[in-house]
Amino acid sequence: MRTFVQRSGMETLEGQFISRAGAFLGRSGVSPMAFGKMAVGDPSLMRQIDRGRSPSLRTADRILAFIAEQDGASGGGRDPPRRP
Secondary structure (H helix, E strand, O other): OOOOOOOOOOOOHHHHHHHHHHHHHHOEEEEEEEEHHHHHHHOOOOHHOOOOOOOHHHHHHHHHHHHHHHHHHHOOOOOOOOOO
């Protein structure tokens, strides 16, 4: 099995994902519980991630697609998304 070494100064995919989700929460004003529920139907998602859970790639893709959709719908993510 090949081991990938993190280069100095490079952020991990997990770190990039958490940064993007955190930035979205900060600029949108959406609570972590509402975000998890709207993005993937799991209100405890962000709490679990804060506790060390690593989402699957499929789940991460769904979350990032949700963020992109909301950012596009709000012209850059300045307005909070509407709740379903």
